[in-house]
Amino acid sequence: MASPLSRVNVRADAWDLLWSFAHRVLAVNFVLAVAGTPLMLALGTVATPWRYPLFFGLLALPLGPAAAAAFGYLAIDDARPPLRALIRLVRATGRRSLVVASLTAGLAGVLLADLKALAGALPVVAPLLVVLLLLVLNAGLAGLVLAGTEPALDLRALLRLAVYTSVRGWPLSLLSLGVLLAVLIIVSQVPVAGLATVPGCALWVVHTNTNAQLARIRNPSAR
Numbered sequence: 001m002a003s004p005l006s007r008v009n010v011r012a013d014a015w016d017l018l019w020s021f022a023h024r025v026l027a028v029n030f031v032l033a034v035a036g037t038p039l040m041l042a043l044g045t046v047a048t049p050w051r052y053p054l055f056f057g058l059l060a061l062p063l064g065p066a067a068a069a070a071f072g073y074l075a076i077d078d079a080r081p082p083l084r085a086l087i088r089l090v091r092a093t094g095r096r097s098l099v100v101a102s103l104t105a106g107l108a109g110v111l112l113a114d115l116k117a118l119a120g121a122l123p124v125v126a127p128l129l130v131v132l133l134l135l136v137l138n139a140g141l142a143g144l145v146l147a148g149t150e151p152a153l154d155l156r157a158l159l160r161l162a163v164y165t166s167v168r169g170w171p172l173s174l175l176s177l178g179v180l181l182a183v184l185i186i187v188s189q190v191p192v193a194g195l196a197t198v199p200g201c202a203l204w205v206v207h208t209n210t211n212a213q214l215a216r217i218r219n220p221s222a223r
Contacts, residue, residue: 020079025200027083028070031090032199035066040191053112057105064101064144065094067203072148074207089148096155097147100162104140108133138166138173141180145210169213176206 039059043049049056069089073081111133119126143162146153153161166173183202187194 016079021204023080024074025197025204027081027086028073028200028203029196030083031066031070031086032063032203033195035062036060039063053109057109061098061101061105064104065090065097068093068097068100068144068148070148070200070203071145071207071210074204075149092151093147096158097144099155100140100143100147100159103159104136104143107136108140111136134174134177135163135166137177138170139163141173141176141206142166142210142213145207149207165210165213165217168217169209172209172213176209179205 039056039062042056042059046052069086069092072089072093073086076085078085111129115126115129115133118129139159139162142165143158146158146162146165150158179202183194183198186198
C-alpha cells in the first residue's frame with residue numbers, strides 16, 4: 001500500500017526548504033532556551049516579577065547575545081548549518097550584542113519609569129514617551145540583527161544604522177514588535193509548547209523585516 005505522503009504533490013526542493021527552516025528554528029530555540037533558563041526559573045518562583053525590574057532585566061540580558069547569534073545563524077547560506085556554527089556566533093557577537101541589549105534595556109527602563117511617574121501629573125508627555133520607547137525597542141531589535149549579521153560594522157556605526165533603520169522603516173519595525181509581543185503571550189499561556197516552537201519563527205520574521213528595511217536604505221530605487 002502506498003504511503004499517504006506519496007499523494008502529496010510537493011516538490012523535493014520545497015521539502016528541503018521546509019526541513020531547513022525547521023532545523024534552523026529548532027537550533028535557535030535551543031540556544032534561546034539555554035540563555036533564558038535563569039530568567040524562566042526566576043519567573044517561576046517570584047509571584048510579582050514586575051516589582052523587581054532591575055533583577056529580571058539583568059537576567060534577561062543573555063537573551064540579547066543569543067538573539068544576535070540567532071540572526072547571524074539564520075543568515076548563513078547553508079541548508080542545514082551545524083549547531084556549532086550557532087555556538088561560534090554566540091562567542092563572536094557576544095560583546096557587541098550585550099552592549100546593544102544593555103543600552104536598550106537601560107533606556108527602556110528609564111522611559112518606563114518616566115512614563116509611570118509623569119503620566120498622571122503631565123499626561124501631555126505620555127505620547128512622546130511612548131513614541132521614544134517604541135523607537136528604543138525598534139532600534140534595539142535592529143541593533144541585534146546588525147550585531148549578528150554585519151561583523152564589519154563598528155559599534156558606533158552599528159548603533160547609528162540601527163536607529164536610522166528603525167525610524168526609516170517604522171511599519172516593519174512595529175510589525176516585528178507585534179510578533180514578539182504575540183510570542184510572549186503564547187509562551188505565557190503554553191510555556192513548553194510555546195518555547196519549543198514560536199521563538200525561532202518570530203526571530204525569523206524579525207530578521208526578514210530588518211533585511212527588507214536595510215535593502216530599501218541601501219538601494220532606495222528598488223521599491
